[in-house]
Amino acid sequence: MGTRKVFLPIVIYALALMLSVNIAQAADATVATLHTTDASGNDKVQFAMGEAIYIRWTADGTVNIEVKFADGTTDGQWLNQPSTGVISYTPSKGAGYYAIWCTGAAVKLVAYGTFLVTVPEVPLGTIMTTVACFGALFVFGTRKLGRSRYF
Numbered sequence: 001m002g003t004r005k006v007f008l009p010i011v012i013y014a015l016a017l018m019l020s021v022n023i024a025q026a027a028d029a030t031v032a033t034l035h036t037t038d039a040s041g042n043d044k045v046q047f048a049m050g051e052a053i054y055i056r057w058t059a060d061g062t063v064n065i066e067v068k069f070a071d072g073t074t075d076g077q078w079l080n081q082p083s084t085g086v087i088s089y090t091p092s093k094g095a096g097y098y099a100i101w102c103t104g105a106a107v108k109l110v111a112y113g114t115f116l117v118t119v120p121e122v123p124l125g126t127i128m129t130t131v132a133c134f135g136a137l138f139v140f141g142t143r144k145l146g147r148s149r150y151f
Helices: 002-028 121-145
Strands: 032-037 053-059 063-069 074-081 084-089 096-102 108-112
Touching: 032 096, 032 108, 053 063, 053 096, 074 084
Parallel strands: none
Antiparallel strands: 032 053, 053 084, 063 074, 063 096, 096 108
């Protein structure tokens, strides 16, 4: 009976101790904001082939920055960067999507040299679906009515 009375307070104290350690670690964590711009400093996430990507950040401590290609391979890495800074970066793996990782910041995704940089995916898909639909209706209508000169 005595071990039950002692066990519950020990578990509560152990959980409180573990929680305080996690809070202390979170207080020491770096917090950062990350954004990508063109040469003029305008925020941008879609870049043309050959255009430089300017990676800008502000943090409350030093940061590590890493750029990964869509397949997960590292394309650029900068360690122990100061709390604020700018890096001019041109991807070496060619057209595609890149993820920029920075200590304490959300991952930033950018498109580089892809066809859909100039033509957004949603409008292009909508237009192509509409054209395909009308094309199918044209073929069906002409065959169904028997007025087809082409088939």
